[in-house]
Amino acid sequence: MIDNISWLAVYPEIVLLVMGCVIALVDLGVSSTRRTATYVLTLLTMGVVAVLEGMYAASGNTFYGWGNMVVSDAMGNWLKCFAAVAMMVTLVYGRPYAADRSMLKRGGELFTLSIFALLGMFVMISANNFLVIYLGLELLTLSSYALVALRRDHEGSVEAAMKYFVLGAMASGFLLYGMSMLYGATGSLDIGEVFKAINAGQIRHQVLVFGLVFIVAGLAFKMGAVPFHMWIPDVYHGAPTAVTLIIGGAPKLAAFAIAMRLLVDGLLPLAIDWQQMLAVLAIGSLFVGNIIGVMQTNLKRMLAYSTISHMGFMLLGLMSGVVNGTVDATAAENAYSSAMFYVVTYVLTALPAFGVIVLLAREGFESEEIADFAGLNQRSPLYAGVMAVCLFSLAGIPPLVGFYAKLAVLQALVASGSGFHIALAVFAVIMSLIGAFYYLRVVKVMYFDKPLTASRVSAPADVRLTLVANGALVLVLGLLPGGLMALCADAVVRALAS
Template sequence: MDLASTFSIITPASPEIFLVISALTLLMAGLFMSTNSLKIISYSTIIILLLTAILVIQSENTLAFQGLFISDNFARFIKIIIILGAVFSILISFEHLKRSENNLFEYPLLILFTTLGMMLMTSANDLILLYMSVELQSIALYVIATIQRNTLKSTEAGLKYFVLGALSSGILLYGCSIIYGFTGTTSFNGIATFLSTNRSTSPGLIIGLIFLISGLAFKVSIAPFHMWTPDVYEGVPTPVTALFALAPKVAALALFLRVMIDPFRDLLISWQPIIAFLSIVSVLIGGLAAIMQTNIKRLMAYSSIAHMGYSLIGLASGNETGVTSVLMYLTTYTFTIIGTFSGILCMRRNDSPVENISDLTGLSDTHPIMALALMIFMLSMSGIPPLAGFFGKWFIFMSAIDADLYLLAAIGILSTVISAFYYLRIIKIMYFEEAIEPLDAIIDKKSQLALCGSAMIIVFFFLFIKPIHNTAMSSSIIGI
């Protein structure tokens, strides 16, 4: 094989290749640099991610590596969200890393590696790449979770995440091997062809599919596979929680969508009830369990479980409308999470971070702008118009009604009222109560910028629905 044809095979994956080469170079450079390397490396990673984003936008719709890797509109849409999430988490962890005594230049690089894993997840078109990319993403995340190795809480959370993550990877792999055993292929296209030619499917294949769903549900933290989420969210440092809440979930959900809609579309009738059940359980557990929380990070963990449950409603519809709605939902989710976690990062008292909901008491008196922004995020997450979250919900429930899933839609929409209760509780604490001991003034300009910026985006989202929805619609066809 000559050089030119090799080159043409790998070009579709140029964003990922660029990312991995630059990450390795930076890793090397970091080792040889002096003590002050964190700042330079952080900014370089951001530049690299932005360049990768440009490469992603310019890439074409093709298959690569003998159909192992796929680059389509859907993958591009998700990759942009992932990169946005990664850039955000590097930006906000800057202040935090500067304060911690050990000079952790590896942290931004690990984010690069996990981003690489996530990008491959969205482009996986084969069970092998599916598993490999999930592992690449997870292993980097295990290290990130324990990055504060001298605190008990962080290491405990990291260990929990590792054990449960390894378990779910095992389940995932087991599912993949069963599917391979029954279809004789690992390629998504091959499975799709197999299913469309063999009308009668063996129960073994369904069992394999259930294992696969369970493994993916672990990664997306869908109830009843959600147990790790609150503990990990609470234990790890807040910038890491912000990372966990956004990019890995989006990537895993994208993989979930691709696997279900692309190769297993013909089994819709088998997996639709499973997905519908998972989403109902998630929205209910996410809504009910969050009511009792006192720690805002735990609350956000349950809230993210509920949000992922809503996204699954879009998946349960199993058609392009459903995929569009998930993409819309994830877009709104991204900005709300960015904003909310910037807000949580700004919560400091006596120069150390605090994370109880009660610490927000009377925030509207002491920090009016932060309180207003947090209120906007809470209302957006409870789906009150005209904020972004409302439109996410609108599209999700539209896809459910479109697919005649009326019961699912009704339960889902009633559980938004349950969720509204705990979001309102935060507003109550900020606005209806008097401040006892005010938080510190915000010093981190980057978090403040992210806070105000995403609040503006969420408020004025209704002006940009037209282009975003059009893009989402054109990205909703999975596969080429």
């Protein structure tokens, strides 16, 4: 018999599932080419779910449901709240772009698939069982494949979707194979039971590490870490920019969550092994992301390599929680909360950056080359200012929130006292300095180059207000980062205690 706690743990997921089906049916009767009714219903659904998750998170309660397969804790609830808000912002930015390219003419799949993608993220974040993680992951990735191919008549989108599908299927196979190895070794799919079985020390270490390698490889693909990053530049570039927004934002929160669930909650006794793997992934991601990013002339590809480098930074936070095989509560709290803070602020900053690219795109013209931003300040000082704030934050320039995110990760590395971690911190700083070049180059083009066109940049009121609020939040959280840092720290402490 299923108890009330089990239902309570998945109420937001139930709301998303039911409303996703309802909106798909309602959309059949919508004749507007902008799908206004579908759009409003989708935003209302995501808004209600975000409020629900915020209430759950604020209560600070942790409870398990469905035979311990699902967990509702402060960390997961805040991540789901942020993911829902990020998806709402994404759809506000992306709707005019999609309407101009006839992506909404045939139906409102952009909105219904976004809801199911968000449901997949929620399932991933709440999962306390290998199969539930995989279920959520596949729901997210299958929705993402369809979204990338949404412009069926556009060669670049179809090619990007095919690449994403082939590589994504391979990565899902890696993750599933790693999970099957751990299931065979421990006899359980429950993350808590896997932890107990490994901690008992009666399982052959070689078998566990073999499964761990495949799990880390699967996670690295979902995050876009080197050398599993091949899909990121091609998919970001080829996908419609509105869809690039979707796959480049909220899913990063879900990827962080499953990394925490699998590596920290389930495989912490193997930390000395997975830390070495994460270190290699982080070094490669920082190097490739920043060095190759400098060479890009296409802004979407540049931001794709930027994503790779930022995921490298987040991995540095994840790997610094255990020092020499010893778990220290304070070090773990600082490390994992800094990684959570980093991924949340990255999504917050990346959304308006892609939003400005979407805004500048006109019907029949994709404004995605760096040269297309020439003289943007003369055409629209407001949007140039928002883009500059985002780029400065991504570069880690104070007093913007990106600076404090990088600082938090570097402090966690240095505080561990490990010489290797300190060397990694120095390497990360050097790579960030190199990466700052390609952000500042775009700012230079916007403010000092002559515009290619004299036309003003216009946007619907909802897009304009959201973009300004989003950019302002990047600045305000940079000036006052303490509240979000404390929230992340409290969420991680409660998650580790449970």
